[in-house]
Amino acid sequence: MRIFDPHIHMTSRTTDDYEAMYAAGVRAVVEPSFWLGQPRTSPASFRDYFDSLLGWEPFRAAQYGIAHHCTIALNPKEANDPRCAPVLDELPRYLVKDNVVAVGEVGYDSMTPAEDTALATQLQLAADHGLPALVHTPHRDKLAGLRRTLDAVRESALPPERVLVDHLNETTVKEAKDSGCWLGFSVYPDTKMDEERMVAILRAYGTEQILVNSAADWGRSDPLKTRKVGDLMLAEGFGEDDVDQVLWRNPVAFYGLSGRLNLDVTGTAATHEGNSILRGVPKDPHEPDPAPTAPARLPGTEA
Amino acid sequence: MTHPRATPAASTDSTQQAPSTGTHTGQTVPATGLTTAPSLADLRRHLTTQLDPAARTWLEHALDEAAAHPGVHGPISPWELRLAEAGRRCGAAHADAARVLILDAARAGTDALTRVYFQGTADERRAVLHALPHLVPGPGALPLVEDALRTNDTRLLTAAVGPYAARHLAAHDWRHAVLKCLFTGVPVEHVADLGRRAHGDGELARMLGDYAAERTAAGRPVPEDLYRVLDLTEPVPPTAGPADPHGKES
Numbered sequence: 303m304r305i306f307d308p309h310i311h312m313t314s315r316t317t318d319d320y321e322a323m324y325a326a327g328v329r330a331v332v333e334p335s336f337w338l339g340q341p342r343t344s345p346a347s348f349r350d351y352f353d354s355l356l357g358w359e360p361f362r363a364a365q366y367g368i369a370h371h372c373t374i375a376l377n378p379k380e381a382n383d384p385r386c387a388p389v390l391d392e393l394p395r396y397l398v399k400d401n402v403v404a405v406g407e408v409g410y411d412s413m414t415p416a417e418d419t420a421l422a423t424q425l426q427l428a429a430d431h432g433l434p435a436l437v438h439t440p441h442r443d444k445l446a447g448l449r450r451t452l453d454a455v456r457e458s459a460l461p462p463e464r465v466l467v468d469h470l471n472e473t474t475v476k477e478a479k480d481s482g483c484w485l486g487f488s489v490y491p492d493t494k495m496d497e498e499r500m501v502a503i504l505r506a507y508g509t510e511q512i513l514v515n516s517a518a519d520w521g522r523s524d525p526l527k528t529r530k531v532g533d534l535m536l537a538e539g540f541g542e543d544d545v546d547q548v549l550w551r552n553p554v555a556f557y558g559l560s561g562r563l564n565l566d567v568t569g570t571a572a573t574h575e576g577n578s579i580l581r582g583v584p585k586d587p588h589e590p591d592p593a594p595t596a597p598a599r600l601p602g603t604e605a
Numbered sequence: 606m607t608h609p610r611a612t613p614a615a616s617t618d619s620t621q622q623a624p625s626t627g628t629h630t631g632q633t634v635p636a637t638g639l640t641t642a643p644s645l646a647d648l649r650r651h652l653t654t655q656l657d658p659a660a661r662t663w664l665e666h667a668l669d670e671a672a673a674h675p676g677v678h679g680p681i682s683p684w685e686l687r688l689a690e691a692g693r694r695c696g697a698a699h700a701d702a703a704r705v706l707i708l709d710a711a712r713a714g715t716d717a718l719t720r721v722y723f724q725g726t727a728d729e730r731r732a733v734l735h736a737l738p739h740l741v742p743g744p745g746a747l748p749l750v751e752d753a754l755r756t757n758d759t760r761l762l763t764a765a766v767g768p769y770a771a772r773h774l775a776a777h778d779w780r781h782a783v784l785k786c787l788f789t790g791v792p793v794e795h796v797a798d799l800g801r802r803a804h805g806d807g808e809l810a811r812m813l814g815d816y817a818a819e820r821t822a823a824g825r826p827v828p829e830d831l832y833r834v835l836d837l838t839e840p841v842p843p844t845a846g847p848a849d850p851h852g853k854e855s
Contacts, residue, residue, distance in 0.1 A: 357758065394681065395724060400728065
């Protein structure tokens, strides 16, 4: 089973998680930028975080044979802090980077005017940069939040087929589907969705345009929930192809809208292909890196 | 500044030969036996033959644009946008070379290289490090090398120990860079000019010996590369009497 987790906050996870994810079949992840639990107080703190998503984290993932991309945005919660909002002006220089496959996660937290502004601004940025958008739906007052989110999408320059509406559940899936957006579901141990309810939704709504993620972060969450959904789908009568569509082809199709998805895990070793070229013409430049059967890891790292 | 015994100051030999202008077009990197890094002309030829037609057209346009409009224009200069998108335009395998050529075409000096390094992804930072020996004649860009050497990203470390570091990195920092390669598994074949800089370096030999002893005490294997470097630290045994340290080469 090949798995693409389209929403997971690996910055908050350990290398043990990467190992377990690889063993479970995860070969690609998208890490949306989000709230770190401790509120930030300045754009500089965002810059370091974005740089990490474009530097250290993809390197860490590659060591475990996992392709890592990210989405960049000012998250809804911190959009309300006037000390943080100026980071919106700095987003354009991040949105041109190779590994950025969407604007996100944007959306509503408390549905404030500041959140309205940040959402509209960032949907426009997505349209300007040829990127899709990952839109989070709020935890509180969810159905009203979904409706306001879909209104914002309709008023934006971004067509719904370039928007993934995430953290959906039984109460919001129908209206989200009717909007034409892609549908994201986060499967959690206690909150959001669980495996059984996820399978029921797949049975009711089909496997088209549905993405399942673990949204694992610093809270109680499980980076293997994607695999558990795939296993339950098979046990409940879905075919291998259905599982592959939900857990691989749908996220590839959505983030592929960016034109920047590169699922070859290169650079797992110090002799990165790019380096070898600068050190002399490679033996056969058209030969792709062999897919790692087992992740190549560093013999030792220092903190 | 440290003064390694019997080792010439690494920062003087090559830079004096560098012409003050025109290094970026003639790619006249001083030939001091500093590794096998290809010239900019080699990179250009390589990409011309390897890129598919669409990517080749894109790169040619990017290079012309950078040459016509170097410097800072607005929040993001056009050549900096090309630098950012080179990976998806040329493919990961050719991105480093394409970015080095764009930096050269834009005549990026130390200030511009520093800016794009610190605003860059890991891939862009690596390309800047590869560009340094071609574009910066003096030691002014050493802070970028030092930044990369503080990371644990082996792709950055590998790029950091190239010809620019070989020319300019002070002895203490250079020894720690070599040791860090051994720690993180970066093959020392990537350390530019290793033989010349390691030769006769007693302090490096001591550090390597201590590291080997620490590994052995822990019951862990000693990296093969460690012995390779240790051998290089040996002064060449005198064959026909001691060389005159003050004499000129004959």
